[in-house]
Amino acid sequence: MRLILALCVVSCAVPARAADPAPKPTAAQLEFFETKVRPVLADHCYSCHGTKKQSAGLRLDTSAGIKTGADDGPVIVPGDPAKSRLIKSVRRENEQAMPPKAPLPADAVAVLVEWVKAGAPVPADIAKEPTADPKKHWAFQPVKEPAVPTIANPKSPIVNPIDAFVTAKLTEKGLALAPRADKRTLIRRAYFDLIGLPPTAEEVEAFVKDEAPNAWEKLIDKLLASPAYGERWGRYWLDIARYADSKGYVLTQERSFAFSYTYRDYVIRSFNEDKPYDRFVTEQIAADLLPLGDDNRALAAMGFLTLGRRFLNNQEDIIDDRIDVVTRGFMGLTVTCARCHDHKYDPIPTKDYYSLYGVFASTNEPAEPPLIGETKRTAEVIAYEQELEKREADFKAEIAKRHTATLKKLREPAAIAEYLRAVLDMRGKSNMEVQGALRQRDLLRQVFDRWRTFLEAEWKAKSPVYAPLLQLVAVPEKDFEAKALGVLPKDANALVLKALTDAKPKTLKAAVEAFAKVVGAPLPPGELTKEQAEVFKVWNAGGPLDIPLADADKLQNRLDRDALAAIRKKIDAFKAGNPHAPPRAHVLKENPQPTQPVVFLRGNPGNRGPQVPRQAPEIVTGVNRKPFTQGSGRLELAKTIASPENPLTARVMVNRVWLGHFGQGLVRTPSDFGVRSDPPVQPELLDWLASGFTKDSWSVKRLHKRIMLSSTYQQSSAVSGDLYKLDPENRLLSHQNRRRLDFEGLRDSLVAASGRLDLAQGGKPIDLFKAPFSTRRTVYGLIDRTNMPGTFRAFDFASPDTHSPQRFQTTVPQQALFLLNSPFVQEQAKSLATRKEIADAKTPQEKVKALYRVALSRNPTTEEVALALEFVTGDDAKSAFGSWPQLAQVLLLSNEFAFVD
Structure with missing residues (x-):
């Protein structure tokens, strides 16, 4: 118990320090300001508090003006709406009721309150230079393969061009790459980076003993060929796709997606098969418009579009979400900032937003998703289909019954x-x-x-x-x-x-x-x-008086709709929950006639502006772009995005892969490559990788290998105090970054250590937090938008409500408390302590050694053995959670277990 208490003290202690200055706004906060707050201010406040007029000295169209306030002082108290004069005014709680003529809409007031409560974050004002042209921004220029630098007398080994680019920057600062990490560190790093699981002690020892020149390359090839690779890297993509197994709040409908898992399985399969990334992109936007042949499993790819939030079934918001996940996910463009007004920074006019809006408004979701793959006609499947047919028939009979009753009244x-x-x-x-x-x-x-x-x-x-x-x-x-x-x-x-x-x-x-x-x-x-x-x-x-049954839904009153929705909800729940339901794909299909989009002035669908054609943004295609002519234009849009001529797509994906290997991207804003993004720390290296990516048939696996074979990747994470002062954020890549396991890596490692990890792939989602606890990999866990488990939130799991470019990392007490007290972790500790190789040990010393080998993939030191033996002395074998399980839990909670060097 002393070891656990000591660990708790180390985990939870936070040193006192002086108050921090106002934190820099996060990308999510800035996005909220640009998409929610600024439109409210523009619509209701700028006429009196903008460029031409500043009543009471208050200017709200600049960040400086918002912070300064009016002539008589600030109007916002960050974090405290109740004390903020701006909020009191829009709530009409003081003498300066604003706007003076008509109250602000309730939803607009709610946006301002949420913004102030979050600290009223605003972007930094930038000086406008008449000669500055955002179209000349580096990310919008064509990708050209740069010349590889030649380094005279390099201080570090240059294995491939990646090292040459990095070393060139380091040399300018008088620095060099850190020494190569030891082989034990490298194999653990490779395992977690590529498959998200720890190596066994035997695998570590075999690699350490392998003196072949290509031992490292063989290890990489082995891991890339593992089915677990797709599960690890597929999970990264699911963050980008804001994947979830439920729709969020949707009133009377069934909230679960019946076949969301088919998209997750498609993503995992695509990474394992090393599907060319351009094909991967195209399928997720327009798989239904591609010649798929006999294997139509790729239809599931369209879950990328269809598995987002439902926003109470508000179509404008659903389409906005689809535009966002496509443009930020594939191209790092914040196009949805142009929903209400021209993008404030990037060359994306509102017309381009509504050109894309027209593409997605020209599609619909079929009531019955199409079957995919082959279905084995087992007795269970046949029974499921018969029961579903009966329920559907009952539902149709109820519609007909109510339709007849309604017609009788209307006649x-x-x-x-x-x-x-x-x-x-x-x-x-x-x-x-x-x-x-x-x-x-x-x-x-x-x-x-x-x-x-x-x-x-x-x-x-x-x-x-x-x-x-x-x-x-x-x-x-x-x-x-x-x-x-x-x-x-x-x-x-x-x-x-x-x-x-x-x-x-x-x-x-x-x-x-x-x-x-x-x-x-x-x-x-x-x-x-x-x-x-x-x-x-x-x-x-x-x-x-001859109203056909096909129009029954147009005759239903609220009671009819509620009653039918309750029946439909039960049918959908039956399909979602039945393990024998044949897999289907949540797809889109083309409308008979495509929508002719118009600009919604100020983002208001009721205030219609000029017509615009369905087409790609000009910043991607150039001024000579042509309107889409093939139906909705989805396939044409997909081909535009996946084109090697597109300056963004390859750069964005290369940056995401680099992020997965180093913990930070070459561009630190992975889903925003616009004018306000962080510039790349190695622009030439980014373009060299992007150029090679497209030339290499868009192979993600080859990109992994190219990065991992470099000396830059194989560096030690150890850093001296002097080096830390010179490169505190490691922007020069002077060493590898030490990284904490994300929740999936941590949970999967705990279950692997227990010896019970189930490596079965695919299938319906499972509840990870309900006893008896599942031993499946975390990627197969149920993600419910309406009721996200607190454990997910505590461990910085990506929010499925919107596209997530990267995980945040926090250190909070809830993490330590979960690892100390959760029945799940204790169950893994017990299973670890009773594994066969540990239980069969003949002496306590051998048992300690076996425990360390399983948990940490190494032999314990003499000091560690002595400390462990002292701890387990006097263990009560009848105890529900005795000294050996406690010792196992200590190892599972150690930094060595939870971090990758």
């Missing part, structure tokens, strides 16, 4: 009279007025439109049945009783004349009701007379 004279009066009253009214009136009268728009279309056609044809209605409308209400029957034409339909004559209506309402009784009467048996055929046109195909 009653009282309902017919309501719609006839509505059509008469709404002549010449605007669409907005019609919509408001129908809402007040509780009438269905679909039924109203059918009646209006029908009546207008009949009036135009001077129908003897329906034309009299227009004559009745023209009679003044005060004279109606006396004059109504006199205005009816002599050639009016006999049935209508008789009904109105018998009713002797005193008001137009009464006349319409009498008319409705004729029209709504049951169809008489036998052949209809001429007069009857004229009256009962309403029952003909396409008539207002």
Whole structure:
């Protein structure tokens, strides 16, 4: 127990220090400001507090102005909305209610409150130079293979061009690469970098003893060929794709994606097969438009687009999310900043945003995702299909039942009279007025439109049945009783004349009701007379009372929709939860007619601006771009993104792979290569790698190997104090970075140490935090947007709500407490302590040695053996968690276990 207490003290102690200055805003905070806060300020505040006018000395269109405040002091207290005058003003809680004429919309107020609560982060103002052209930014220039530097008398071994580029920069500073790490360090680094699992002691010893010149290369090839490689690097991509197994909050719908796992399995398979990256990109945008042949499993790739949040099914937000994941994920472009206004920094006008919007607005998600791969017709699969067929049939029967009941009501004279009066009253009214009136009268728009279309056609044809209605409308209400029957034409339909004559209506309402009784009467048996055929046109195909079952959803009221949604939710839950459901792909398909996009002024769909063509952003294709002509344009967009001529795609992916091997990218903002991004620490090296990547058939595995064979990658992570002062952020790559395992690497290593790791691949997601605890790899864990486990959050798991370019790293008490107290970790410690090779040890010394070899892949030192033996002396074998499991847990919690040098 003393070792565990000591470890807890080391893990949780935080040295006291002076208050830090205001932290630099994160990329996510700046994105929130540009996409949410600035549009609110632009729409409601700039007219009085902008470039031309600064009422009360307050300017809100610059970061300096926001921080300075008004003539009488700051208007924002970062982190405290309640004390911020700006928030009080927009809430209208003080004398300076703003905006002065009309209150700010509630959602806009909420955005400002959230921003202030987060510390009111703003981007630094930049001086605008008249000659500065953002189109000349380095990332927008074509990729050209640079010459490899020649280093005279290098202080470090130059194995490949990567080392030459790095050494050239180091030499300028009088530095050199750090010495090569020892072989034990290198094999552990390679294992975690490529497969996310630790090597065994036997594998470490075999590598250390292998003196062959190509021993390191053989190790890399072995790991790249491992199925575990795709699981490790597939997980990185799932962060970029904001992958989750649920939709988030979607009101009455089933929240789970029934077949999300097929996208995850597609990604893992693609990395293992070393699918060319350009093909990988294309499939994720437009696999349905590619000739896939007999193997249609690539359709699952479109989960990249379809597995995002559902934003309460708001289509504008769903499409915005798809634009964001495509442009940031593949090209490092923050295009969604142009949703409400031209991008403030990058050359991306609002028109380019809506050109892409039109691409995705021209698609839809099929109600039934397509089957993929081969399905074995087992008894369980057949039983599943039969049960699903029964449930679907019951659902359709319920729709038909409700449709019939609705039609019965709509065919009653009282309902017919309501719609006839509505059509008469709404002549010449605007669409907005019609919509408001129908809402007040509780009438269905679909039924109203059918009646209006029908009546207008009949009036135009001077129908003897329906034309009299227009004559009745023209009679003044005060004279109606006396004059109504006199205005009816002599050639009016006999049935209508008789009904109105018998009713002797005193008001137009009464006349319409009498008319409705004729029209709504049951169809008489036998052949209809001429007069009857004229009256009962309403029952003909396409008539207002002949509403097909296909339009049932347009007739449903809230009760109908809620009841049907509850049934549909149960069916979807059955498909999502049944282990025998054949795999399907969440795809998009083309609309029959593509959407002609328009600019939404200020991002408001109700404020429509000029039309724009569906096309790629100009900064990617150049001024000579052509509008897309093939359906939605998705395939043309995919080919544009995956083109070797695109200056961004290869650079962005190369940078992501470098990030995975060094903990930091050559560009430190991996999903933002725009004007505001961090410049690359090695621009020539980035272009050399990007050029080689495309020439190498876009092979990610060869890129890994090229990086890992370099002396730069194989450096030691040890760094002297003097070197740290010269290169504190290791921007010069003067040593390797020591890195802590991410949650997947840590959890998988714990389960591997227990000896129970299940290496089965693929399949439906499993709950990692529910006992009995799964022993599958973490990549197969369930990711629920609505209810993200606290353990994920504590260990900096990527948020699935939006595209995540890289993981943040924090050190918080919850991490140490989980590792100390979680039943899952204790279960792994117990399993480790009782593994066969440990249990079979004949002496305590041999048991300690076996424990160290399994947990840390090495033999213990003499001092470590002595300390361990002292700790386990007097162990109670009957204890639920005795000294040996505690010793195992100490090793599993050690820095040596959790960090990679």
